[in-house]
Amino acid sequence: MQQVKSEGIDVVVLKMAKKEGGFNTWLQRVRRTGEYSDVTVRVEGEEFRLHLLPLLNASSYFRNMTGNPHWSSGWSSTAGEDGTRVVSLPDLPGGAEGFSGAVDYCYLIKPMYTIHNVALIRAAAEFLGMTDVLESTKKFLYTNIFAHWRASVGFLQQYHPLGSTVDEYIETRCLKVLVAALARAFGETKHLSAPMALSAVSRAGNLQSSPCQALSEILVRAASLPDAFAAEALDALVEADVNLNAKCRQGRNVRSWLDSVVEDECGTDRARCWVVLCLSRMLTRAAPDSRPWLELSSQYWCSLLEHLDHLVSVLEDDEDMQDKLLDVKRVMERRVGLGLDELDEYLHEYKFGPDTLIAIVGFYVEEGQPDPNDGSYEEIVRDVDRFLWSYAESGSINPETFVGLVKAFPSSARQSHDTIFRAVEKLMTTTEDISPEEKQGLWRLVDHAKLSPAVSEKALNNAGYLSQPHILEMVLQKHGEELAKVPDTDGQNMRTIMQKVINASLKLLEENSRRSQEIEELQQKYSALTGGKNCRLEDSYDNSPSPCWRPSLTITNRTRSETEGSEYSETPSLATLSSIEPRLNLRDIYSLD
Numbered sequence: 232m233q234q235v236k237s238e239g240i241d242v243v244v245l246k247m248a249k250k251e252g253g254f255n256t257w258l259q260r261v262r263r264t265g266e267y268s269d270v271t272v273r274v275e276g277e278e279f280r281l282h283l284l285p286l287l288n289a290s291s292y293f294r295n296m297t298g299n300p301h302w303s304s305g306w307s308s309t310a311g312e313d314g315t316r317v318v319s320l321p322d323l324p325g326g327a328e329g330f331s332g333a334v335d336y337c338y339l340i341k342p343m344y345t346i347h348n349v350a351l352i353r354a355a356a357e358f359l360g361m362t363d364v365l366e367s368t369k370k371f372l373y374t375n376i377f378a379h380w381r382a383s384v385g386f387l388q389q390y391h392p393l394g395s396t397v398d399e400y401i402e403t404r405c406l407k408v409l410v411a412a413l414a415r416a417f418g419e420t421k422h423l424s425a426p427m428a429l430s431a432v433s434r435a436g437n438l439q440s441s442p443c444q445a446l447s448e449i450l451v452r453a454a455s456l457p458d459a460f461a462a463e464a465l466d467a468l469v470e471a472d473v474n475l476n477a478k479c480r481q482g483r484n485v486r487s488w489l490d491s492v493v494e495d496e497c498g499t500d501r502a503r504c505w506v507v508l509c510l511s512r513m514l515t516r517a518a519p520d521s522r523p524w525l526e527l528s529s530q531y532w533c534s535l536l537e538h539l540d541h542l543v544s545v546l547e548d549d550e551d552m553q554d555k556l557l558d559v560k561r562v563m564e565r566r567v568g569l570g571l572d573e574l575d576e577y578l579h580e581y582k583f584g585p586d587t588l589i590a591i592v593g594f595y596v597e598e599g600q601p602d603p604n605d606g607s608y609e610e611i612v613r614d615v616d617r618f619l620w621s622y623a624e625s626g627s628i629n630p631e632t633f634v635g636l637v638k639a640f641p642s643s644a645r646q647s648h649d650t651i652f653r654a655v656e657k658l659m660t661t662t663e664d665i666s667p668e669e670k671q672g673l674w675r676l677v678d679h680a681k682l683s684p685a686v687s688e689k690a691l692n693n694a695g696y697l698s699q700p701h702i703l704e705m706v707l708q709k710h711g712e713e714l715a716k717v718p719d720t721d722g723q724n725m726r727t728i729m730q731k732v733i734n735a736s737l738k739l740l741e742e743n744s745r746r747s748q749e750i751e752e753l754q755q756k757y758s759a760l761t762g763g764k765n766c767r768l769e770d771s772y773d774n775s776p777s778p779c780w781r782p783s784l785t786i787t788n789r790t791r792s793e794t795e796g797s798e799y800s801e802t803p804s805l806a807t808l809s810s811i812e813p814r815l816n817l818r819d820i821y822s823l824d
Contacts (some may be wrong), residue, residue: 270316278418291362295360648678
């Protein structure tokens with residue numbers, strides 16, 4: 232070191248370089264060994280024994296530090312054990328790995344760039360003002376990462392932001408490459424279809440690539456990126472105004488393609504969400520503002536809504552993603568609902584959940600302004616009834632939603648109630664904990680007059696259906712008519728019909744008694760709440776003009792006004808609130824619930 236001080240570092244460098252056969256060779260050796268070090272740089276707890284001359288030559292940061300009159304303030308107050316200066320860079324972007332690569336360039340050692348370290352080196356070089364290193368990393372990035380969307384996706388897949396301007400520089404360019412490739416893939420795709428098996432006996436996985444395989448791949452890869460990158464890339468694709476409706480004009484396999492991409496190629500539910508969200512937003516953005524908007528693209532609309540419905544239930548614990556899905560789902564429900572009569576295939580072909588279906592039907596009935604006399608109206612009702620059967624068979628619908636779907640359409644819309652009866656019958660067997668009131672409410676949905684003869688006969692053999700007072704009345708009337716036609720001499724038939732009449736009468740009395748007790752209990756509860764007197768049904772049972780008694784309910788309870796001498800005031804009873812007439816027949820009693 233004494234020699235260095237007396238002759239100067241430049242002289243020593245020249246002598247040593249000449250002795251070892253070249254400046255570059257000597258410079259690279261002292262970088263590796265740390266010989267003749269006159270400055271120590273500490274980064275993230277790691278020390279680098281370096282030489283001030285190469286640093287000053289390559290880094291504006293070090294030049295500005297030593298050129299400042301107070302340059303020593305940037306250095307540690309104490310020198311190292313060997314008398315060298317110590318520089319601490321605790322918050323250097325890129326950390327120790329990035330600093331090491333950037334410093335190598337100062338010693339004429341070309342860094343070994345990879346997708347894992349190039350951003351680290353660039354961030355450190357930017358902080359230290361190493362322009363040659365920045366230019367070197369730029370060439371690597373444009374040649375190896377920005378040149379193709381696959382390389383850009385691969386880089387973003389493993390990239391962790393550094394908190395440097397390098398983040399925006401690299402991320403922006405990678406996403407730009409990816410979005411351009413996505414838009415180009417949509418534009419170049421002429422036909423949408425799922426991969427097909429090469430033959431009927433081909434093994435699983437031995438599939439023929441589809442014409443849109445490139446589109447499927449890039450879309451899935453983009454959706455599989457970390458959320459921040461996936462959201463930004465797919466948002467930019469939506470803004471690119473790619474018209475998905477045009478794709479439906481060139482192929483009828485949209486649904487199979489969507490099922491293949493979402494269910495088979497996406498490896499995670501997050502990726503599935505991003506694909507469905509992106510395509511749904513692209514579709515609604517490019518859709519016309521006036522009808523028809525589903526006529527040529529209903530496969531897109533309904534298939535995407537089908538997947539949205541499923542994903543909402545899958546990601547119940549992820550509130551942020553579920554909110555995104557629900558926002559788009561509401562828009563899709565409304566558009567599909569308003570255009571139900573424009574579908575190019577049956578609605579029941581899709582797998583909508585009960586809540587989604589009732590939302591679609593609600594929009595159709597309330598805002599779609601359907602014509603009850605239009606044939607499409609009846610077709611949609613038949614489709615909905617098929618849904619009801621499938622829901623009942625799987626036990627995936629509650630009675631309230633079931634009733635809501637049936638009553639969503641006017642009674643005149645259904646010419647047949649066969650499917651409704653079968654669905655109610657099935658629901659009774661697949662759903663547990665249905666209350667008696669709910670069962671009666673379900674059976675009341677079935678209009679016996681709209682049942683076919685075969686289903687009508689089956690219905691009258693169903694104990695639950697038959698227990699309805701108005702059905703029992705109808706049966707009694709029917710048996711009475713049969714009895715009137717039987718000759719007096721035909722004792723056998725007369726006895727058979729009489730037995731039916733007796734059985735139906737007993738059942739009717741039993742049901743009326745049970746329902747009368749329920750009504751009385753409800754009135755007692757109501758009277759207790761209003762402070763009035765109980766209304767006794769038994770008081771009006773006497774002298775009923777019909778064999779099937781016809782009770783008369785007192786519809787008001789009278790309480791004396793607190794003001795002395797005033798007239799009695801009337802407190803409405805349960806019957807008043809239910810708009811029940813003073814004289815009730817069996818049908819009225821039955822409907823009290």
